[in-house]
Amino acid sequence: MSVETKVEDPADPAGDFSVYRNPLVSVTMASTFFLKLVSFLCIPFMTIYLSKNVDAPPYVIGVIVGLSQIGSLTAGFFSGVLADRVGKRLVLLVGLFGSALVFLLFFLTATFLKGSSAFPVVFGLLNACSGVMSAFFWPVTQVLMADSLPKERRPAVFRHRYVLTNFAVGIGPPVGAFLGIASARAAFVISGCSYLVFAVAFWRLTRGTGFGVSEVSEVSDSSGEASQRRSFGGALKVLGADRVFRGLTLSMILFTLAYCQIETNLSAIVSGGFADGVRFFSILLTVNAVAVIVLQPPATMISRRLSPRRTILLGNALFAVVCLLFPVAEFGKTGLVALVVLVSMAEVLVVPTVSVVADELAPPSMRGTYFGAATLRNLGLGAGPAAGGLVLASFDRGLLFVFMGLCGVAAWAVILFTLRENSGADTGPSPEPV
Incomplete structure (x- = not known):
């Protein structure tokens, strides 16, 4: 595929940060930070907002809030296949302009339908649409960066993207609370306008580039096999036959199933075990966010010396032990802080490296399909709170760990047992052959 973007020189002395000379990479990373930031002015406070404005039991409100995750999981695979079939640019812009529209409709719904019987129904549908639009946008941004950079630069960008995401998620809620816009209609307007700004930026930046071209139209195959592979059924067959990708996805589902307990069911243990449990739990969440950022340099050093397979194995082993x-x-405060820090180290070893492996596994013409299907790892995030809650309800609290x-x-x-050893570990920006 011919893409009219600047290819970075691996020997550039500026190191990992030289990739930001590529305008598409710079805008993509900026969108990663700012759009996650404004989204988390709204997302963490959805339950609070609905509980104040909807006369419904907590489980109904939970279902409404959870529709976003369901929409994202449902659309992730299909958006990836569509990106390969009709072009990444179209899918990206649909996701961005669609998200802007959804947040505007959130505002209008909160303004004109609040208090009516239709309010929870419309709000739930919009929340599902928000998840669908996010599935159209976020996986494709990873594909755009992978297509714009040489292979040796991609691991650094995936790591930077992960740190920016965590930083935005960590400061979004307190910023919203400080400004007084959390769980308020103004947050919907700010989020919608932000998505619209980046939609226009991507529209201008990708205009006339190869990102608007379907991968199917660029691959010539007289037998028609290439076209068949990029149908939804054909893509499923390719993914189903990729044993390594199946294993990678299953492993991440298991990892996220366990990891999400830190942000969910651990609160029940902490709040019940300490007089200031609620306050201390908020401190633990802050420790987690800070640790993800601070531990990035040592995690990067480790990943450069190990293959992706060994990096993921090390992260999973650390987490398990x-x-x-x-x-x-003892369930003391010091022990819990140490637990969160060590688990955060496991997180920064595993999660960004999985994106690197997914990029290596994906054929160039099916990157959208692979990154879209990789969103299935969020099944762990969806099932984790319920699974952990069942453990807490049935057994001693220590068995949650x-x-x-x-x-x-x-x-x-x-x-x-599924991921093959990669002889080429992440060598970073070194210009010398390995």
């Missing part, structure tokens, strides 16, 4: 040994220690550790062991085992 820490969680399995934790019940032996055993459950997390066993999921980590399972994730480690899946990688061990």
